[in-house]
Structures are given as C-alpha cells and as structure tokens.
Amino acid sequence: MRRVTLEEVARVAGVSRATASRVVNGASTVDEALRHAVERAISSTGYLPNIAARSLVTRRADAIGLLLPDERRMLGDPHLASVVSGVTGVVRPLGVHLVLMMTGPGTREQALSDLRCGRLDGVILVHTYPSDPVPRQLIAEGLPVVLAGRPLDPMPITYVDVDQTAGAALAGRRLKSLRCGKIATITGPQDTPAGQDRLTGFMAEVPDAVVVHGDFTRQSGAAAMEQLLRCCPDVDGVFIASDLMANGAIPVLHRGGRKVPDDVAVVGFDDSTAALTSEPELTTVRQPISDMAAEMARQLLRQITKPRSPVTSVVFEPSLVVRESG
Amino acid sequence: MRRVTLEEVARVAGVSRATASRVVNGASTVDEALRHAVERAISSTGYLPNIAARSLVTRRADAIGLLLPDERRMLGDPHLASVVSGVTGVVRPLGVHLVLMMTGPGTREQALSDLRCGRLDGVILVHTYPSDPVPRQLIAEGLPVVLAGRPLDPMPITYVDVDQTAGAALAGRRLKSLRCGKIATITGPQDTPAGQDRLTGFMAEVPDAVVVHGDFTRQSGAAAMEQLLRCCPDVDGVFIASDLMANGAIPVLHRGGRKVPDDVAVVGFDDSTAALTSEPELTTVRQPISDMAAEMARQLLRQITKPRSPVTSVVFEPSLVVRESG
DNA sequence: GAAGGGCGTGAGAGCGCTCTCCCAATCCTG
DNA sequence: CAGGATTGGGAGAGCGCTCTCACGCCCTTC
Numbered sequence: 001m002r003r004v005t006l007e008e009v010a011r012v013a014g015v016s017r018a019t020a021s022r023v024v025n026g027a028s029t030v031d032e033a034l035r036h037a038v039e040r041a042i043s044s045t046g047y048l049p050n051i052a053a054r055s056l057v058t059r060r061a062d063a064i065g066l067l068l069p070d071e072r073r074m075l076g077d078p079h080l081a082s083v084v085s086g087v088t089g090v091v092r093p094l095g096v097h098l099v100l101m102m103t104g105p106g107t108r109e110q111a112l113s114d115l116r117c118g119r120l121d122g123v124i125l126v127h128t129y130p131s132d133p134v135p136r137q138l139i140a141e142g143l144p145v146v147l148a149g150r151p152l153d154p155m156p157i158t159y160v161d162v163d164q165t166a167g168a169a170l171a172g173r174r175l176k177s178l179r180c181g182k183i184a185t186i187t188g189p190q191d192t193p194a195g196q197d198r199l200t201g202f203m204a205e206v207p208d209a210v211v212v213h214g215d216f217t218r219q220s221g222a223a224a225m226e227q228l229l230r231c232c233p234d235v236d237g238v239f240i241a242s243d244l245m246a247n248g249a250i251p252v253l254h255r256g257g258r259k260v261p262d263d264v265a266v267v268g269f270d271d272s273t274a275a276l277t278s279e280p281e282l283t284t285v286r287q288p289i290s291d292m293a294a295e296m297a298r299q300l301l302r303q304i305t306k307p308r309s310p311v312t313s314v315v316f317e318p319s320l321v322v323r324e325s326g
Numbered sequence: 327m328r329r330v331t332l333e334e335v336a337r338v339a340g341v342s343r344a345t346a347s348r349v350v351n352g353a354s355t356v357d358e359a360l361r362h363a364v365e366r367a368i369s370s371t372g373y374l375p376n377i378a379a380r381s382l383v384t385r386r387a388d389a390i391g392l393l394l395p396d397e398r399r400m401l402g403d404p405h406l407a408s409v410v411s412g413v414t415g416v417v418r419p420l421g422v423h424l425v426l427m428m429t430g431p432g433t434r435e436q437a438l439s440d441l442r443c444g445r446l447d448g449v450i451l452v453h454t455y456p457s458d459p460v461p462r463q464l465i466a467e468g469l470p471v472v473l474a475g476r477p478l479d480p481m482p483i484t485y486v487d488v489d490q491t492a493g494a495a496l497a498g499r500r501l502k503s504l505r506c507g508k509i510a511t512i513t514g515p516q517d518t519p520a521g522q523d524r525l526t527g528f529m530a531e532v533p534d535a536v537v538v539h540g541d542f543t544r545q546s547g548a549a550a551m552e553q554l555l556r557c558c559p560d561v562d563g564v565f566i567a568s569d570l571m572a573n574g575a576i577p578v579l580h581r582g583g584r585k586v587p588d589d590v591a592v593v594g595f596d597d598s599t600a601a602l603t604s605e606p607e608l609t610t611v612r613q614p615i616s617d618m619a620a621e622m623a624r625q626l627l628r629q630i631t632k633p634r635s636p637v638t639s640v641v642f643e644p645s646l647v648v649r650e651s652g
Numbered sequence: 653g654a655a656g657g658g659c660g661t662g663a664g665a666g667c668g669c670t671c672t673c674c675c676a677a678t679c680c681t682g
Numbered sequence: 683c684a685g686g687a688t689t690g691g692g693a694g695a696g697c698g699c700t701c702t703c704a705c706g707c708c709c710t711t712c
Contacts (some may be wrong), residue, residue, distance in 0.1 A: 003444070003698095005697095005698055005699085006698065006699065006700095007698075007699095015661080015662085016661065016662045016663075017662085017663095017698095017699085017700095018661070018662060018663080018664095018700085018701080019660085019661065019662075021699070021700060021701085022660095022661090024699095025700085029659070029660060029661090030660075030661090031660065031661090034660090034661090048439055048442055048443035049443060049698085049699075050382070050443060050444060050697085050698050050699070051387075051443060051444065051445045052378050052379075052381035052382040052387070052444065052697085052698080052699090053378075053382050053667090053697070053698035053699040053700090054698080054699055054700075055378035055381075055667095055699090056376070056378040056379050056382055056667045056668065056669085056697090056698080056699070056700090057666080057667050057698090057699055057700045057701080058667095058699085058700070059667080061377075061378070063389075063423070063425070066426075080406070080407060081406060084426055084428070085428055088426065088427070088428055092427070092433065092436065097389070097423075097425045097440075097445075098425060098426050098427075099389070099423045099424060099425055099426075100392075100410055100414065100424050100425075100426050101414070101418070101424075102410070102411055102414055107418065110418065113374055114423075116374055117374035117375060117376060117377060118329070118376060118377065118378065119377045119378075119423075218602075218603075247603055251605050254605075274603065276544075277544075277573055277600065277603045277604075278603075279577050279580075279605065329668090331667095331668055331669085332668065332669065332670095333668075333669095341691080341692090342691065342692045342693075343668095343669085343670095343692085343693095344670085344671080344691070344692060344693080344694095345690085345691060345692075347669070347670060347671085348690095348691090350669095351670085355689070355690060355691090356690075356691090357690065357691085360690090360691085375668085375669075376667085376668050376669070377669095378667085378668080378669090379667070379668035379669040379670085379697090380668080380669055380670075381669090381697095382667090382668080382669070382670090382697045382698065382699085383668090383669055383670045383671080383696080383697050384669085384670070384697095385697080653712105654711105654712095655710105655711090655712090656709105656710085656711080656712105657708105657709085657710080657711100658707100658708090658709085658710095659706100659707085659708090659709100660705105660706090660707085660708105661704105661705085661706085661707100662703105662704095662705085662706100663702105663703090663704090663705100664701100664702095664703095665700105665701090665702085665703100666699100666700090666701095666702105667698105667699085667700090668697105669696100669697085670695105670696090670697090671694100671695090671696095672693105672694095672695085672696100673692105673693090673694090673695095674691105674692090674693085675690105675691090675692085675693100676689100676690090676691085676692100677688100677689085677690085677691100678687105678688080678689075678690095679686105679687080679688070679689085680685105680686090680687075680688090681684105681685090681686085681687095682683105682684095682685095682686105
C-alpha cells in the first residue's frame with residue numbers, strides 16, 4: 001500500500017504542487033475554484049501530509065517534551081495526570097505532540113539533545129531539583145523552556161507557579177478562624193521554593209506556630225506528626241504542607257487518641273487526590289494544576305513561535321477548599 | 327547559530343557523506359582509521375543527526391503513542407505512572423519517543439491519522455471500552471498496536487494482561503484460609519473483561535459468596551459496601567475487585583462499627599497506591615504493571631520492526647501481597 | 653490606450669539524510 | 683601470476699514537503 005503524496009493530490013486536482021501545499025496549509029491567496037478542486041482531491045485520495053518532510057523544511061518538530069523528575073517520586077505524584085491533561089488540552093488541537101520523559105540516568109541529557117537536534121521544539125520542566133544544571137543550559141542556548149514552579153535560584157526563565165506564600169497564609173487564617181490555640185505546621189523540604197514559601201507564608205500569619213520538618217512524602221508526614229505529638233501534645237491545629245504528608249499524619253493523630261477535626265484541626269496543601277482518600281477528607285489549599293499546566297503550554301508555544309521573547313512568568317492564586325478535617 | 331550537518335562532518339573527517347552516515351549508524355564495514363576520523367569530527371563539530379531528515383527516508387518516526395481513556399477516569403488511575411515508566415524504560419534507550427494522548431473528542435481519530443501519516447510507528451491502547459471501533463480499524467490497516475488488557479470481544483490483536491481469574495482465586499483462597507465464614511465480593515463493571523474475570527475467578531473458589539456490584543470507582547465501592555452491610559450484616563470477609571473501591575469501602579465498614587481485619591477481612595486487587603493510603607493498609611492482589619507495560623513496549627516494537635508478525639499475547643501471573651487488612 | 657500595480661500560480665531549489673549502485677583496491681586461490 | 687571473489691568507499695538519486703521567485707493576468711488610473 002503506497003502512501004499518497006502532495007504531488008499526486010496536485011495531479012488529481014490539476015494544479016501545481018505549490019498550490020496544493022497552499023491549500024493544505026490554509027493560505028488565503030488561493031482561488032475558490034482551485035481550493036475546492038484540491039480539497040476534493042485530498043479527500044478522494046485520502047491524502048495525509050508527511051510530517052517528517054514538512055518538519056525537515058519548516059524546522060519544527062511540532063512536539064514538546066514534559067520532563068518529569070525521577071520515577072520514584074513521580075509514581076506517587078497525583079498531580080501528574082492533571083498536568084498532562086492540562087498540557088495536552090492546549091497542545092493537541094494545534095497538532096503538537098506531548099512527549100513524556102522521565103529523569104533516569106542520562107535522560108535529562110537525552111531531552112537536551114532532542115531539543116538541540118530539533119526533535120523537540122521545547123520542554124516543560126517539572127520539579128527541577130536545586131542546582132539542576134539543565135535549566136541554565138537551556139536558557140544559555142536559547143531553547144524554549146518553561147518551568148513548573150519557581151526555581152530556587154533566580155534566573156531569567158519563564159515559570160508558572162501558584163502563590164505558595166498566599167496559599168499558606170490562607171491555611172493559617174483558617175486555623176485561626178477555627179479558634180485553634182496551639183497551632184503547628186509540618187513543613188516541606190526547605191531546599192525547595194514550595195517548601196520554603198509555604199513555611200514563610202504560614203509563619204507570617206501564625207508567628208508563634210510550632211515548626212516540624214517533613215519532606216512532602218507520606219512517611220515523613222507520619223514521622224513529623226509523631227514528633228509533634230511528643231514535643232507538643234496540646235496542639236489543636238496543624239497546617240501540613242502537602243496532602244500526601246497529611247495522609248500519613250492523620251492516622252498517627254488517630255492512634256494518638258485525637259479526633260480530627262474535633263481535637264486537632266488539619267489543613268493540607270495541594271488538593272490532590274490524597275485529600276479525598278484521607279479520613280476525614282482534607283481541608284486543603286487548592287492549586288489549579290490543570291489551568292497552570294495549560295498556561296505552561298501556552299507560554300512554551302509562545303516561546304517557540306517567537307524565540308527569545310521576554311521572560312513572563314505567571315503566578316496563580318490559590319484557594320481554600322473546606323472539607324471535614326479543619 | 328547554524329546546525330551542523332552530516333556533510334560538514336564528512337568534510338572535516340575527509341570522507342564522503344556516505345561513510346559518515348555509516349559511522350553514525352554503526353555499520354560494521356568501515357575502516358578503523360576512517361571511523362575514528364569521523365568520530366573525532368562528530369565530537370569536534372558537535373554534530374547531531376536531524377531526525378526529520380532521517381525519518382523522511384527511513385519512514386520511521388521513532389515515536390509510539392500511549393492512548394489513554396477519557397481524562398476523568400484516568401485522573402484517578404494510580405496505574406498510569408507505572409505504565410508510563412515501564413514503557414519509557416524499554417523505549418527510551420532505543421531513542422524512541424513516547425507520546426501521550428488522551429481520549430477527548432476526536433482524539434482517537436487523531437491517533438489514527440498520526441499512525442497513518444507516519445508520525446507514530448505504533449500505539450499502546452489502554453482500557454478500550456466495549457465496542458470501541460479503534461482496535462479493529464488498526465488491525466484492519468495492519469498498523470502496529472498492543473492492547474493493555476484482553477479485549478472484551480476476541481480479536482486477532484496482541485495484548486498484555488494479568489491472569490485476572492487466577493488473581494481473584496488467590497483472594498478467595500486467602501479469605502478462606504483466614505477462616506472467614508460469610509464471604510462476599512464487590513465486583514467491577516461486568517462489561518469489562520477484568521470485571522468479569524475477577525468475579526468468575528473468585529466464585530470458582532468461593533461459590534457461595536454474596537455478590538454486590540461496583541464499577542471500580544471509589545464511590546461505587548462505598549455504595550456497594552453500604553448495600554452489603556444492609557443485606558448481609560454478618561459478613562466477615564470481602565474481596566473487593568479494585569483497591570480504589572476498597573479505599574471507598576473501608577471507611578463505610580468503620581462507620582458501621584466493624585474493625586478491619588478483626589471483624590471483617592478485606593482483600594483488594596491491583597496493588598495500586600490506593601492500597602497504601604487505606605487504613606489499615608490493604609492486602610491485595612498485585613499486578614506487575616510496570617513489567618507488563620515493558621512487555622507491551624517490547625511487543626509493539628517487535629510489530630514495528632516486523633510488520634504483520636503473528637499475534638502473541640502475554641499473560642502475567644498475579645501474586646498476593648499480604649498487609650494488614652486481611 | 654498605455655503604463656503601473658496587485659494578485660494568483662507554477663517552476664524549481666533545496667531541507668539533511670539514507671541507501672543503492674558502482675568502482676577501485678585488496679585478497680585469495682589454483 | 684592471472685583470474686575471480688570480496689571488501690570498503692564515493693557518487694548521486696531520491697524521500698515529500700515548503701517557500702522563494704518570477705511570470706502572467708487583470709484591474710486600475712491618467
């Protein structure tokens with residue numbers, strides 16, 4: 001079975017290859033009659049443009065990469081699906097492919113060379129770790145890139161994030177409005193912007209809060225809560241900097257004989273699926289992940305279309321989702 | 327900044343483009359001295375092959391698609407990440423891209439035309455719904471495709487699945503060995519092969535089990551458990567056909583005053599992350615999702631390399647993971 | 653009625669690569 | 683040492699598309 005080429009469509013329509021190409025690409029300078037002839041020829045032959053050939057001359061791959069952190073952390077990340085659907089929602093209608101890449105040995109390098117050899121038009125980088133060299137390399141080479149989340153060190157790069165500080169403040173205000181007297185927080189890792197901002201935002205609202213550190217994992221949430229109950233048994237309100245940690249912490253509270261929210265109110269962060277699998281369901285700070293992902297896609301597309309366009313990061317407003325836990 | 331071409335590498339190395347190409351593609355018939363010259367030229371110029379040009383002549387896109395079901399169901403699917411990592415693990419080292427596609431309006435058609443126009447070499451289809459026309463279209467056109475999970479209607483298509491029946495039997499045997507007297511099951515949707523097989527496999531082992539239907543969602547698990555407690559309050563062992571449903575069902579059990587596993591033993595299916603977020607943690611039937619995904623990738627790659635090769639489906643053995651719930 | 657300006661069309665030159673010839677050089681064999 | 687076999691390298695023809703450029707044609711405009 002042979003593939004139909006533009007040449008063939010042109011022959012059937014009785015026009016030149018150039019005109020057929022114009023119709024395929026929606027140029028406006030084609031006579032109505034000829035346009036119809038070409039369109040008929042396209043549908044009668046079942047023509048589909050060969051992307052490789054087009055790509056060769058336009059120097060666009062019409063594909064972008066989504067570079068995810070190492071597998072272990074990602075496997076538990078309930079955000080992933082929302083990110084993917086937000087990005088594809090923007091990108092698919094434009095015929096742009098979304099290529100998924102996980103950080104493994106050498107994979108970040110892979111993505112870089114895919115970008116350099118024109119196989120990918122740009123990448124969205126999720127969760128770069130501190131001191132990750134990739135973002136800097138990308139901006140140095142002028143390659144289109146958008147970061148999910150503000151980078152730890154300031155650099156001239158487009159990112160999309162939620163206002164973490166404001167979100168944590170929301171949580172603080174909620175606990176205060178619940179008339180909690182002894183308030184604590186379980187933090188995220190302090191070498192990440194999100195971890196830092198959620199702490200500072202919360203402390204600004206509740207300056208005398210007890211601070212226990214976690215690292216965003218479920219296990220660390222459980223461990224931190226054990227520590228908290230030991231050092232501060234009269235706590236009656238906790239802001240836990242991720243739903244996943246809250247998910248690990250709440251059973252510890254139960255085992256410690258506390259009822260949630262009656263004895264201890266709990267507010268999480270993320271509004272991930274973990275918020276719904278908790279018992280009771282989590283009051284949490286919502287990040288509009290899907291919208292943010294869509295915005296990342298739009299920003300990336302803009303950079304691809306207009307290279308070296310100015311850096312314009314976007315910060316979304318978080319909101320409080322009140323459920324049962326606090 | 328200009329891109330380096332093969333032509334340039336050849337000039338620097340003092341050979342023809344053909345020889346340079348041979349070195350790049352690892353042909354064995356190149357003299358050691360020349361090979362080294364070319365390799366030096368490649369690294370000194372920073373040459374990277376242009377994929378579009380290569381693709382144009384080899385007629386391979388070196389990209390495969392992962393076609394996922396509609397977003398709503400997928401968002402809650404904890405398997406996704408394992409599937410992705412299993413597939414990329416096989417496919418990336420070979421330089422093959424994984425393109426993620428979600429079923430939206432017209433997206434399945436998109437995937438088909440991507441396949442037809444050579445933009446994708448093959449697809450992995452996850453969760454086709456009953457009477458989905460896409461699998462048949464694909465096999466009719468001889469396009470490489472692998473199904474995740476046995477199709478409902480038998481058709482000559484390669485699929486990878488776990489032995490659902492055997493897995494459910496494992497669950498049944500576990501509950502019997504726990505000396506449960508009154509055993510029940512909450513099923514998956516009976517219009518899916520997994521839903522059917524998990525029921526029949528379980529019933530073969532526990533013929534007198536009480537049957538309540540669910541549809542694999544958390545909500546349906548909760549609803550089914552309420553129904554079960556009403557119609558059969560003395561139940562002391564339940565096989566729930568998905569961890570997600572078990573996740574919804576266990577709180578209902580608690581609210582009904584039953585302790586898990588003391589009063590009611592619970593066994594789930596999937597060994598998804600939902601099994602770990604349950605309280606207590608779920609005893610469940612494990613499907614080696616990541617291995618299965620890797621196998622799907624291998625099968626697909628084989629089909630791409632050797633078109634029209636015979637259909638060879640692979641069925642994996644499930645295993646029982648004993649945790650706290652039963 | 654001639655000159656000027658659009659506008660739509662076709663010819664053709666690539667884009668960067670692979671791969672099929674074909675030729676030259678080397679090797680073996682009798 | 684001649685003949686054939688074998689091997690490595692080069693020339694060049696595409697792969698299917700886009701896009702520039704130049705050429706008609708028709709519609710103005712004085």
